[in-house]
Amino acid sequence: MDTFIRVSVEDFSIADEVDKLTNANVDDGAMVTFTGRVRKRNDGHDVTGLFLEHYPAMTNKLLADICQQARAKWQLNRIVVIHRVGQLYLGDNIVFVGVTSEHRGDAFAAAEFIMDYLKVSAPFWKKETRANGDSRTDEWVEAKASDQEKAAHWS
Amino acid sequence: MLTVLFFAQLRERLGTDKLIIETPAESWTVADLTKHLVGQYPEWQKSLLASNIITAVNQQVADKAQALKSGDEIAYFPPVTGG
Numbered sequence: 001m002d003t004f005i006r007v008s009v010e011d012f013s014i015a016d017e018v019d020k021l022t023n024a025n026v027d028d029g030a031m032v033t034f035t036g037r038v039r040k041r042n043d044g045h046d047v048t049g050l051f052l053e054h055y056p057a058m059t060n061k062l063l064a065d066i067c068q069q070a071r072a073k074w075q076l077n078r079i080v081v082i083h084r085v086g087q088l089y090l091g092d093n094i095v096f097v098g099v100t101s102e103h104r105g106d107a108f109a110a111a112e113f114i115m116d117y118l119k120v121s122a123p124f125w126k127k128e129t130r131a132n133g134d135s136r137t138d139e140w141v142e143a144k145a146s147d148q149e150k151a152a153h154w155s
Numbered sequence: 156m157l158t159v160l161f162f163a164q165l166r167e168r169l170g171t172d173k174l175i176i177e178t179p180a181e182s183w184t185v186a187d188l189t190k191h192l193v194g195q196y197p198e199w200q201k202s203l204l205a206s207n208i209i210t211a212v213n214q215q216v217a218d219k220a221q222a223l224k225s226g227d228e229i230a231y232f233p234p235v236t237g238g
Contacts, residue, residue, distance in 0.1 A: 036238055052237065053163055055230060058214035083237060095238050115238060123211075123230075124237025125163035140164040143207075143234030 001071075003079045005063045007054065009086040012096055021078050021098045028077050028100035030107040034115055036095040038088050042141070046131040049089040051138070055123035059083070066117045070099070073113065074106035081114060083124060113154050120151040156225055157188065162232040168202045179223065185210050186219040188229060207234055 004020060006012075014035060021031050040047055067079050082096040097114045101107040126141040159174040166172045180187070189210075193200045202208075211230040212221055223229065 054237070055160070055162055055211075055214070055232065057228070058211060058230070061214050119235075119238040121216075121235065122237050123162065123232060123235050125233065126236045127163075140233075141236040143236050 001077060003064065003067045004081070005060055005067070006082045007056070007059050007063070007085060008082070009084065011084070011093055012082050014093075014096065017080050017082065017096055017098055020080055021100050025078065025100060027102065028107075029102055030104040031098065031100045032104070032107040032111040033096065033098040034111050035093055036115075038090050038092045038094060040090050042128060045128070045139075047090070048129045048131050048136065049087065050126045050128040050141075051087050052083075052085045052094070053125045053127065054083075054085050058123045062122050063118065066114055066121070069117070070110045070114050074101065074110045075103075076101050076106060076110050079110075079114070081118070083118070083122070085124070116147070116151045116154060119147045157183075157223060158228045159188070159192070160228065160230040162230065165202055165208065165231055165233050169196075169199055179225070183223045184219065185212065185217055185221050185223065185229065188223060189219070189231075203231065205233075208232070209234065 018033065038050060063081050067081060070076060076099050078100045080098040084094055088094060097111050099107050099110045127138050128141055130137050130139055157176040157179050159176060161169050161172055189203055193203055209232050210217055213228055
């Protein structure tokens, strides 16, 4: 029943995180992982990178709280949540969520729940660098109503 | 003493990330603090009173009626966009 939470400028290795979830774990038949990455198009803009700001004192607490809520809803064993901050470029990893459970139903649901809640409640903010021809502008990303709706469907 | 923090586009608009209020009045709520800040910095009114601004007290999301006590850390921030 371990929960690993990390907020860091450092990149993560998906293989290392999968190992954390599965090493010496013969209790769980299911592992689900999600990795979020920086893509080149967002909201109709060409993006070259993004900067992630956060509220350090609050992020770890909030991520731990989301994991606790997931444990209350589903039978989960190990959970890994990693979120990067600082300057990121196209193709970089942003976020990782991995969970293990005896069966796949709980693992799939919990991984999606954790991501959905993280999106609407964890204090991270993206400022993306947009490219328009040769010019570059940095713009804060607007929160999406669709993310609120996705999170709301769990309650 | 109260510590007041601002993040992301709100931090940029206000031009500061942190304020210390040495001698807050007794029995302030979050709303009272906001009123005090707007009184001190009238140019902050629009940004600070925007309906989408979220407030947290001691790293927990709090509503405007929450009472404050000395030593609290109050944060103001726009809707989050991580993940």
